[in-house]
Amino acid sequence: MEEHKIFTTSFSRVYPYLVAKAEKKGRKKAEVDEIIHWLTGHDQTGLDRVLADGTDFKTFFATAPKLNPQRETIKGVVCGIRVEEVQHPLMREIRYLDKLVDELAKGKPMEKILRHD
Structure with a gap:
């Protein structure tokens, strides 16, 4: 399946696109990193290592380190796909990340993105 090519793609290859998506709408790289920390449990050192290691x-x-259990509350459409209906577990994790960055780029407040409401 074509979608599974992304599984072997290095995260560091996609990360700049996530940051660019946010920055194009006036958001910051630090906010993208905060989303990644919230979603995965990676601290900045761990994220930097993942990016450096490819x-x-x-x-x-x-x-x-710890996938956030609240990630399962992420709902909606990103890239024409309803996140909560993605069957493949890894693809669903990737879509969660994409949806959160999409919410950031659309101007949603961080406390809402990180499900603090």
């Missing part, structure tokens, strides 16, 4: 998406999520 860790692929599969390993990035498989070795995440």
Whole structure:
């Protein structure tokens, strides 16, 4: 399946696009990092290591220190796909991340993005 090519893509290859998506709408790289920390449990040192090591998406999520249980409350459409209906577990994690960055780019407040309401 074509979608599974992303599983072996290095996270560091996609990360600049996530940051650019946010920055294009006036948001900051630090906010993207905060989303990643919230979603995966990676601290900044861990995230920097993943980016430097060229860790692929599969390993990035498989070795995440603590996937946030609230991530399962993420709903909605991103790239024409309803996040909560994605069947493949890894693809759903990738879509969660994309949806959160999408919410950031659309101007949603961080406390709402990180489900603090």
